Amino acid sequence: xxxxxxxxxxxxxxxxxSTARGRSHLARGRPNEDAVARRHLPAIDxxxxxxxxxxxxxxxxxxxxxxxxxxxVACRVADDLATEPGRFRRRPAPIERIRDQLxxxxxxxxxxxxxxxxxxxxxxxPEQAGLDVDGDGPEVPYGSTLLVAMITPAWLxxxxxxxxxxxxxxPDGGYCIPVPGxxxxxxxxxxxxxxxxxxxxxxxxxxxxxxxxxxxxxxATDGYGNSQAADPWQPDWARDMAELAAERDREWFAKQxxxxxxxxxxxxxxxxDTTIALLLADRGAGTWTR
Amino acid sequence: xxxxxxxxxxxxxxxxxxxxxxxxxxxxxxxxxxxxxxxNYAIADMIPHLEAWERDQEQARVYFRAIAFATEPRWHxxxxxxxxxxxxxxLEPVPKGLTNMGPAFQMAAEALAPENIERRALRPAIILxxxxxxxDPPGQFESGLSKLMAQPAGRSALRLSVAIGRDAQSDALTxxxxxxxxxxxxxxxxxDIADRLVAASLAVxxxxxxxxxxxxVARRLFGLPEGMSGVFNQDTIV
Numbered sequence: 001x002x003x004x005x006x007x008x009x010x011x012x013x014x015x016x017x018s019t020a021r022g023r024s025h026l027a028r029g030r031p032n033e034d035a036v037a038r039r040h041l042p043a044i045d046x047x048x049x050x051x052x053x054x055x056x057x058x059x060x061x062x063x064x065x066x067x068x069x070x071x072x073v074a075c076r077v078a079d080d081l082a083t084e085p086g087r088f089r090r091r092p093a094p095i096e097r098i099r100d101q102l103x104x105x106x107x108x109x110x111x112x113x114x115x116x117x118x119x120x121x122x123x124x125x126p127e128q129a130g131l132d133v134d135g136d137g138p139e140v141p142y143g144s145t146l147l148v149a150m151i152t153p154a155w156l157x158x159x160x161x162x163x164x165x166x167x168x169x170x171p172d173g174g175y176c177i178p179v180p181g182x183x184x185x186x187x188x189x190x191x192x193x194x195x196x197x198x199x200x201x202x203x204x205x206x207x208x209x210x211x212x213x214x215x216x217x218x219x220a221t222d223g224y225g226n227s228q229a230a231d232p233w234q235p236d237w238a239r240d241m242a243e244l245a246a247e248r249d250r251e252w253f254a255k256q257x258x259x260x261x262x263x264x265x266x267x268x269x270x271x272x273d274t275t276i277a278l279l280l281a282d283r284g285a286g287t288w289t290r
Numbered sequence: 291x292x293x294x295x296x297x298x299x300x301x302x303x304x305x306x307x308x309x310x311x312x313x314x315x316x317x318x319x320x321x322x323x324x325x326x327x328x329x330n331y332a333i334a335d336m337i338p339h340l341e342a343w344e345r346d347q348e349q350a351r352v353y354f355r356a357i358a359f360a361t362e363p364r365w366h367x368x369x370x371x372x373x374x375x376x377x378x379x380x381l382e383p384v385p386k387g388l389t390n391m392g393p394a395f396q397m398a399a400e401a402l403a404p405e406n407i408e409r410r411a412l413r414p415a416i417i418l419x420x421x422x423x424x425x426d427p428p429g430q431f432e433s434g435l436s437k438l439m440a441q442p443a444g445r446s447a448l449r450l451s452v453a454i455g456r457d458a459q460s461d462a463l464t465x466x467x468x469x470x471x472x473x474x475x476x477x478x479x480x481x482d483i484a485d486r487l488v489a490a491s492l493a494v495x496x497x498x499x500x501x502x503x504x505x506x507v508a509r510r511l512f513g514l515p516e517g518m519s520g521v522f523n524q525d526t527i528v
């Protein structure tokens with residue numbers, strides 16, 4: 001099968017996202033500690049999507065807030081970095097600059113937002129005592145992972161800290177992981193925005209979408225991957241996803257994806273909070289040819 | 291939670307996360323007679339507790355394996371068996387068999403190597419049951435234990451030990467557990483063995499639940515003082 005080709009600069013992207021509270025969280029009266037956000041970036045004809053997973057451990061007792069702040073900050077920072085001052089008006093920023101600055105800008109803004117939240121909502125005495133005993137800074141209760149994708153017709157920039165899955169689906173059903181792996185992630189513990197070493201734990205990647213087009217891109221918290229029976233699950237998943245992306249329209253995905261998240265969050269899957277953000281190349285943008 | 295019907299989800303289907311339980315059972319010569327009988331009864335009695343827990347929670351699928359060790363270890367149950375509907379096949383003592391634990395740890399380590407265990411598996415549980423002191427030649431116990439601890443799943447595992455008789459409670463068992471907050475469970479009589487294995491199965495099940503207050507569970511099950519929770523309260527961040 002001849003892979004479809006995208007005419008440079010004209011492929012559009014659509015986002016379908018959904019989040020579901022984990023069955024185990026429901027049983028304990030805990031909220032959904034995942035978060036998802038998206039923002040259109042009109043200056044670069046692009047979109048930014050972010051998903052985050054609050055840790056849910058009693059040491060991270062404000063992680064639902066931490067994950068919510070993370071996705072909001074990520075979208076805002078992406079918007080800021082997407083353009084740079086030009087002679088008469090702002091112009092699209094070079095992709096390398098975005099890639100290089102995204103992690104530190106997100107981390108700095110997230111820490112500032114956490115500080116603002118703490119100021120507005122001080123820790124109780126027992127909470128502060130707990131932090132003091134463990135030697136934890138004020139960010140630790142807000143601990144969260146974060147996955148971010150900025151995508152335009154021509155390029156993709158991704159950044160990730162912690163567990164969760166970024167999977168890029170090629171039109172021929174192949175796949176790639178757009179960010180480097182992290183050997184510290186052993187499936188049992190994760191790196192986190194709340195750690196002093198967080199900047200070193202970020203992984204970033206870029207992709208030229210003209211030279212290497214994609215059919216879809218998945219951002220998901222680990223509730224999704226931990227539900228997949230196959231190991232590894234990405235090969236079959238990507239092949240199916242490429243077929244679906246070729247056969248179905250975004251309205252179909254908009255109806256399907258919430259069910260996928262709910263199933264993974266249920267007792268049939270991981271039972272964990274599950275958030276899925278699926279970016280779909282717009283086949284109707286007049287660019288895909290076979 | 292909104293019920294949504296859907297017609298197709300990509301990939302190979304979904305399932306609960308695996309929770310691997312590995313029993314390391316002492317089958318040395320000293321276990322013959324009443325002790326082995328009591329141990330077999332206790333393991334058979336433990337299984338329904340794990341079954342019931344698996345049924346009641348909605349997160350894990352429990353898989354059971356067992357290594358019988360004496361002078362040498364061997365797999366009694368090599369392939370992970372779903373605990374639901376499982377029937378325990380009795381262990382037999384090895385005549386004149388010694389109590390060499392190091393090779394049993396190494397065998398467990400191989401089973402828990404990253405290429406042999408699902409990446410999405412929950413922290414496994416390893417339960418060492420013995421009636422005697424380790425008889426390993428110099429260095430063999432430590433070598434086997436270090437191999438187990440070299441595996442991420444081995445290091446993060448919930449490691450429990452049941453000593454049959456106070457004489458069996460030794461530094462070796464404490465080294466295996468490697469957490470001062472976790473006591474060796476001592477069965478003072480053959481009747482106690484079942485109770486101790488039930489406590490172990492409760493520990494395995496309760497600690498595995500997401501969001502569980504593991505420290506509180508440990509204190510309740512093992513009578514630990516406040517502030518001591520060790521491995522039971524392992525954080526989720528690196």
